[in-house]
Amino acid sequence: xxxxxxxxxxxxxxxxxxxxxxxxxxxxxxxxxxxxxxxxxxxxxxxxxxxxxxxxxxxxxxxxxxxxxxxxxxxxxxxxxxxxxxxxxxxxxxxxxxxxxxxxxxxxxxxxxxxxxxxxxxxxxxxxxxxxxxxxxxxxxxxxxxxxxxxxxxxxxxxxxxxxxxxxxxxxxxxxxxxxxxxxxxxxxxxxxxxxxxxxxxxxxxxxxxxxxxxxxxxxxxxxxxxxxxxxxxxxxxxxxxxxxxxxxxxxxxxxxxxxxxxxxxxxxxxxxxxxxxxxxxxxxxxxxxxxxx
Amino acid sequence: xxxxxxxxxxxxxxxxxxxxxxxxxxxxxxxxxxxxxxxxxxxxxxxxxxxxxxxxxxxxxxxxxxxxxxxxxxxxxxxxxxxxxxxxxxxxxxxxxxxxxxxxxxxxxxxxxxxxxxxxxxxxxxxxxxxxxxxxxxxxxxxxxxxxxxxxxxxxxxxxxxxxxxxxxxxxxxxxxxxxxxxxxxxxxxxxxxxxxxxxxxxxxxxxxxxxxxxxxxxxxxxxxxxxxxxxxxxxxxxxxxxxxxxxxxxxxxxxxxxxxxxxxxxxxxxxxxxxxxxxxxxxxxxxxxxxxxxxxxxxxxxxxxxxxxxxxxxxxxxxxxxxxxxxxxxxxxxxx
Numbered sequence: 274x275x276x277x278x279x280x281x282x283x284x285x286x287x288x289x290x291x292x293x294x295x296x297x298x299x300x301x302x303x304x305x306x307x308x309x310x311x312x313x314x315x316x317x318x319x320x321x322x323x324x325x326x327x328x329x330x331x332x333x334x335x336x337x338x339x340x341x342x343x344x345x346x347x348x349x350x351x352x353x354x355x356x357x358x359x360x361x362x363x364x365x366x367x368x369x370x371x372x373x374x375x376x377x378x379x380x381x382x383x384x385x386x387x388x389x390x391x392x393x394x395x396x397x398x399x400x401x402x403x404x405x406x407x408x409x410x411x412x413x414x415x416x417x418x419x420x421x422x423x424x425x426x427x428x429x430x431x432x433x434x435x436x437x438x439x440x441x442x443x444x445x446x447x448x449x450x451x452x453x454x455x456x457x458x459x460x461x462x463x464x465x466x467x468x469x470x471x472x473x474x475x476x477x478x479x480x481x482x483x484x485x486x487x488x489x490x491x492x493x494x495x496x497x498x499x500x501x502x503x504x505x506x507x508x509x510x511x512x513x514x515x516x517x518x519x520x521x522x523x524x525x526x527x528x529x530x531x532x533x534x535x536x537x538x539x540x541x542x543x544x545x546x547x548x549x550x551x552x553x554x555x556x557x558x559x560x561x562x563x564x565x566x567x
Numbered sequence: 568x569x570x571x572x573x574x575x576x577x578x579x580x581x582x583x584x585x586x587x588x589x590x591x592x593x594x595x596x597x598x599x600x601x602x603x604x605x606x607x608x609x610x611x612x613x614x615x616x617x618x619x620x621x622x623x624x625x626x627x628x629x630x631x632x633x634x635x636x637x638x639x640x641x642x643x644x645x646x647x648x649x650x651x652x653x654x655x656x657x658x659x660x661x662x663x664x665x666x667x668x669x670x671x672x673x674x675x676x677x678x679x680x681x682x683x684x685x686x687x688x689x690x691x692x693x694x695x696x697x698x699x700x701x702x703x704x705x706x707x708x709x710x711x712x713x714x715x716x717x718x719x720x721x722x723x724x725x726x727x728x729x730x731x732x733x734x735x736x737x738x739x740x741x742x743x744x745x746x747x748x749x750x751x752x753x754x755x756x757x758x759x760x761x762x763x764x765x766x767x768x769x770x771x772x773x774x775x776x777x778x779x780x781x782x783x784x785x786x787x788x789x790x791x792x793x794x795x796x797x798x799x800x801x802x803x804x805x806x807x808x809x810x811x812x813x814x815x816x817x818x819x820x821x822x823x824x825x826x827x828x829x830x831x832x833x834x835x836x837x838x839x840x841x842x843x844x845x846x847x848x849x850x851x852x853x854x855x856x857x858x859x860x861x862x863x864x865x866x867x868x869x870x871x872x873x874x875x876x877x878x879x880x881x882x883x884x885x886x887x888x889x890x891x892x893x894x895x896x897x898x899x900x901x902x903x904x
Contacts, residue, residue: 325748327744327747327748327904347748347749347750348750350748352745352748354741354744354745354748356740356741357741357742357744357745358737358740358741358742358745359742359745360580360581360737360742361584361588362583362584362587362588363580363583367580367583368580370576371576371577371579371580372749374572374573374575374576374579375573375576375577375749375750375751376749376750377750414745
């Protein structure tokens with residue numbers, strides 16, 4: 274295990290009447306992609322902004338490469354906020370030049386244009402970009418100083434599935450360059466695909482942390498069977514059946530053929546049945562007792 | 568550590584809006600020109616009274632008082648009356664307190680006619696003829712008097728909204744937060760906003776000024792260099808007011824209200840439209856607190872009276888001092904979030 278590039282100990286952020294972040298400790302390993310997961314309002318963004326140095330924590334400690342973050346911290350990090358407007362009346366190229374000039378050393382603009390696929394709209398006013406184009410520009414700005422640590426706050430929220438997949442490829446290429454990525458998301462699919470390690474947050478606290486695979490193995494049997502609740506005859510008793518919301522029930526099992534046989538014996542209609550692996554979404558519901566986007 | 572590189576980058580990023588925001592540019596240039604042309608048109612009509620005569624003492628003491636179509640304006644002191652006579656605002660000035668005396672402006676055609684009426688009335692009715700004195704000076708039309716005020720007013724709106732409102736909007740929509748995440752410091756950012764606004768405002772003011780020279784045939788009495796310096800200091804001061812407003816506010820509506828609250832009293836009480844000579848002393852004292860008052864005053868003296876640095880020095884010093892105080896307060900109060 275590499276040394277952590279960023280560590281937080283007992284972070285708290287209290288606003289009058291609300292504790293947004295309530296004792297969060299995390300450790301981000303160098304060169305990995307670390308995900309903060311949780312529903313809206315879980316405190317992910319506030320935690321991220323404290324780590325970025327944008328918001329001052331009410332209490333707690335943040336260490337960058339083992340020491341307090343100094344003046345040079347901003348020069349070695351890149352940030353993509355959840356919602357950012359850019360200065361009016363500037364084109365994509367001008368915005369990139371502006372941000373590049375703010376750093377003592379910066380990436381080649383042509384290189385970034387290619388990496389983030391900006392060539393088609395380089396001279397367009399930034400207010401006229403589509404959602405996906407805009408996110409790629411914001412990512413390019415986050416990378417403009419060749420940062421060692423990149424913060425991405427809900428980078429694909431609001432993107433269509435195609436743009437989202439494109440964006441994932443970009444993030445994977447950044448990780449492949451050896452940069453550390455710290456991202457927040459409420460899409461579990463995104464976390465499963467991108468993150469080496471995750472911390473699941475709920476109501477201002479971290480409720481679980483680890484690699485997605487280890488977390489799932491720790492909490493679930495390897496398979497889950499889902500079927501409509503209506504398929505179960507009234508008084509059938511199958512061990513391990515539980516409500517999954519939206520008129521669905523689910524059964525976690527180590528032995529899929531055995532469970533299927535049991536269902537068949539009980540006279541359950543198997544037409545709409547699906548077999549799969551538990552996801553981080555299942556884990557989240559298991560840990561917090563509520564839906565991710567309730 | 569202040570970085571010139573970052574300051575210049577932030578300055579450059581604010582300048583393209585000057586030529587890309589066509590609507591604002593057109594409005595900033597067209598509005599004052601239309602105002603000036605409008606006033607030039609409105610005030611070209613003849614007065615109902617044929618002559619305006621200023622009187623020191625009681626007009627009824629003079630046989631001239633019986634003359635029809637003459638408007639008599641009572642005066643308290645000689646000097647301001649003579650000043651207006653020089654600018655053709657009075658046709659004649661008479662002093663009837665002791666042995667009658669009168670003044671006229673050599674270059675004012677109506678003055679010579681008014682003089683004949685005056686002497687005629689005395690010849691018929693009075694034992695002593697009034698003694699004659701003259702002053703010199705070219706006519707100043709209302710529109711000439713208005714020009715410095717309109718230039719200053721236009722500059723005020725551009726400074727206040729161009730910085731105050733825009734910075735608040737940038738705070739609300741996250742532009743500032745994104746910049747906060749870079750090495751750009753608050754001081755560099757604010758200095759760049761001020762510098763960019765000065766460039767834009769002075770360019771627009773120059774265009775409007777040149778257009779006025781051409782359209783209404785304004786005749787500049789003073790130094791263009793000094794006038795430029797005056798507008799530079801004045802816009803720095805008004806921009807600082809905008810920055811102070813923008814230091815913490817988070818909604819454009821609040822900023823808009825506050826900017827209106829700050830600009831309208833200045834617009835009315837700073838002598839843009841009418842001279843403050845006759846207004847309530849409390850209002851006049853209040854007007855001394857307004858940057859626009861000093862800017863209009865200095866610009867008008869330079870443009871109409873040919874005042875030099877020594878004469879407008881106090882106004883420029885007040886504006887410069889106010890600028891420093893406002894900037895320091897704005898920088899101290901400023902929040903990115």
